[in-house]
Amino acid sequence: MRIDVSKITLANGLDVLVHEDHRVPLAAVSLWYHVGSKNERPGLTGLAHLFEHLMFEGAEHQPSGFFQPLQEAGASLNGSTSPDRTNYWELVPKSALRLALWMEADRMGWLLPALSQARFETQRGVVLNERRQNYENRPYGLAQFALMDALYPDTHPYQWPTIGRPADLAVATLDDVRAFFTRYYHPGNASLAVAGDVDTREVVELATELFGDIPAGPPVPPVVVPPVSRVARRLQLEDRVELPRLYLAWISPALFAPDDAALDMVADLVGNGRTSRLYRRLVHDRRVAVELAAAQGSRELDGLFQIVASAAPGHSLDEVEAAIYDEIDRFVDDGPTADEVAREHAQAEATFVMRLQSLGGFGGKADQINAYNVHRGVPDSFDADLGRYLNTTGADLAAAAGRWLVRDRATALAVVPHGRGDLVIAGADRTPVRVS
C-alpha cells in the first residue's frame, strides 16, 4: 500500500508534502503546527486551543474573516487542538487550491495585525461555552479531567485539559496570545500537506510562492517532562449521571513506541465490540455491564490505556472491576486465540485501506501524511504503520498486556450519581477529585 508523497523543506523550515490522487476533482490541504496543550504551563492552560479559535477570525488580508472566502469557494474546513499538535484543514474543489493555501499562508504570516481585544474576548466566551457543552453539561464529561489530574504531577504537560481551566482562560491576555503565536506559529514548526487532484510541481511552486517569504521563527523550547509516579490511585467523582461507571487507566507506550500497536490490538480484543472478551462476559453472558469500551490512546510523550464500563442497574462496579482483571489475567496467561489474532490482522488491513478513501478532513489522507511526517519524519509511513499490526503475533499481544496492564498500576475512577457514594468502588479515596 505505497502512497507516493513528495517532500521538500522550504528555506524557512516549512515541510511541504504532496500526494497526487486524481480520482475526484478535489484538493485537500492540511496544516499541522507542532504545538498543543503540552506546550502550555500551569496557570495559562487552554491557550493553544483558544489560539486555534482565533486563527479562524481572519488575518491581515482577510477582511471578511477566514470562513467566508473559503465557504464561498466550496470548501469544508475545520481545525482541532490536542495535547500534542494543532491541525487545520480545508477540502476544496481543485480550482480553489490556491485560495486555500493563500488563506493558510496569510494567517501563518500575518495573523497578529488582525487580532483585536474584541475578537479575543468573544472567542474566549465561545471556548467557555464549548467547555460547558462538551464537558460540564455532559454526563461523565469531567471524568477525563479527573483522571489526568490524578495520573500526572501538576507540572506534567498532560496533566491539564486541552480545553483549559476556566480560571486560566479568565486571566489570559491578548499579549499572551501574541507571544504564543510568535513562539509556535511559524514555518519551522509547521508541516503542510496537499493531497488530491493536483500536480506536484505546481503545488511546490505555489507553496514556495505563498509561504516562502514568511520568516523562519525561533527554535521551539523543549517540553519538560517530570517523572510520573506509577502509584495507583483510586478515586470517586459524583456527577449528574444515571449509572455508575468505572474508568481504569494505565500509563502506556507513546505513539509508535514498542507495544503501542500491540496494545491497540489488545484493547480491541479485551474490550471493544461484541466479540471482545469483556463484552461477552460482562454484557452478553452475565449482564453486569451495559456500556463498554477500551482504547490505547497513544500520544507523543506517553500513552494512556483505558477500559471504561458502566454497571448494569443492580450490579456493582466492584463486580465489573474484578471481572476486568480476571479477563486481563486470562489474556496474559493464555494469550489470544488464532482466530482473535486473525481478526485483528483483517481489521488492520481493512481499516488502513478504508482510511485512504477520503482525501481531507480529520483522518483523511492529507491529515495522515502530516501525522506521519510530524511524528515519524516520514510522510509515507502507511506500510510501516500497517506492518506494526500485521507483524504482531499472539505471543506479542499477551506479552504487551502483561507488561503494561498491571493491576497495581491501574488508576481507577468511579463516577457515580450525586448522593450515591454507596455505589463507589472499594478502597476509593473519598476526598473530592479535582476536575478543573
Added chain:
Amino acid sequence: MTTRFDMPVVGPALQVRFPDIARETQPNGLRVWAVPLPVLPVVTILLIVPRGSADDPTDRAGLASVTADMLDEGAGMRDAIELAAAFGRMGTHLEIETRADATFFSMTVLSRFLEPSLALLADIVRQPRLAPADFDRVRDLRLSRLRQLRQLAASVADRAYVSAIFGDHPYGHGSLGTTGSVEGISLDDVRSFWARQFGPGGATLIVSGATTTSDVVQAASVAFGGWDATPEPRPDDAAWTVPPPADARILLVDRPDAPQSELRVGHVGPPRSTPDFHALITMNAALGGQFTSRINRRLREEKGLTYGARTSFDLRRVAGSFTCETSVQADATAQAVADILVELEAIRGASVLTTAELAQAQASLTRGYVRNFETSAQIARATAQLAVHGLPDDTFDRFVPEVDALTAADVHDVAVRALSPAKATVVVVGDRALVGDSLAALGRIVAPVTVDL
C-alpha cells in the same frame, strides 16, 4: 495590478455528474442497484427496508428499532457473537440504523468480501433467531440506554421537541421509544413486526465501489434470491395528517444547575418531495446552515454565547421539520431565544437576504457540491436518497444548475412560506430557577414539561 496580498479568485462550480446506477429487480421484488466506481478495492453495501419508526404501533414506540437490534443477535447458523466474529474476520462490522421512514443496514468491506458479506446480511434479514434470551438482554440494554439519555440535555431536548411539533403523527416519537413503551414490547411483538414488515418487495440493495454490475447481481441473487417473505402493504401516506404548527409556546424542561440551556426552535415543514427543495436549502445556508450563516454569526461570532448554532430542514418522506438547534450559556437563554426568533422573522421581511448573501450561499452550495461524492459510502448514501424518496436519477446532476438559477424573489418567497416564527415551538432544557422569569418576559406562554425517555 495584483500583488501577493490580493485574495485569489476561484473558478465556477464544477458540474456534478452522478455515476450511472445499474438496476435489476429480482423475481421476489428486491431491487438491486449497482454503482461501480473507480476507487480503492472496497465496496459499500447498503440494504434499505422501507419500514422505520414511523411504522411503530402507537402503543409500541421503539418496536421497529428493537426489532432491528434483534436481527443481528443471532441468525441462521450463528449466534450474536459468531455473527460479529464473522464480520470481524472480514475486517468490518454491520451498522443497523432505524430512521423514521426506513431501516438501513450498511457496511464497507474489501471488495473480495462482497459475496460472504452479502450472505451474512441475508441471514440477518431472512433468518433472524429472535430468541428469548437475546431479547431479554436487548431490551434491558435499551432500557439502560434510555435511562442514560435522561441526563443528556440534547437528547431530552430532541425528544421534547419532536413530540411537541408532530404530536400523534407517526413522526412524533423517537426511534428508541420510551421506558414505558419498551417495557411493553414483547418478543412476540418483535417476531410479528419482523414477519409483517420485512420482505424483499420494496426493499433496495445498493452496492457501490470497486465491483462490477454482474458481480453485484450475481452475489445478490445467491444471497437474497430465496427471500420470499411478503410484507404487509404500507398504510397510505395520505392517512397521515400532519398537525398544523402548534401555538407558539416555550416548553421548559427543568435541569437544575445546568451551565447551559439546550434549545430547539422550529415547527413542522415540507417533505423531501417539495418543489421548493433547492430554494429551501439555499435559504437555509444563509440563515443557519453554515458557519458564516446569520444565526451562528450572531450568537457565536458576535456575542460568544454558544459553541455553535445551526438551522436545518429535516426532509422526510411524508413531512419534515425546520429546526434551529443550539446550546447557550444559561444566563443568556432568553436573549438567545429572542435573537433566534428575530432572525427567523428578519429573513422573511425586515431584513431579506442581500444580493451578496444570496450569492455566497449559492456559491458555497454549488462549488462545494462535488465534495459530497468522494467515497463509496457517500455514493451509496446518495443513491439511498433516490430509493427512499423515489427521486429521479438526475437529482444530483440538477442540483448545481437549479441552485444557480434561484433568484432573490425565489428565496424570499420560500422563507415566507417555510418559516413560521410566530408559531414556532421553543424547547428549553435548562435551569428553570435561573431562566424561567426571563423566558416568561418574552411574551410567550412558558409551559414546564417533563420528558418521557
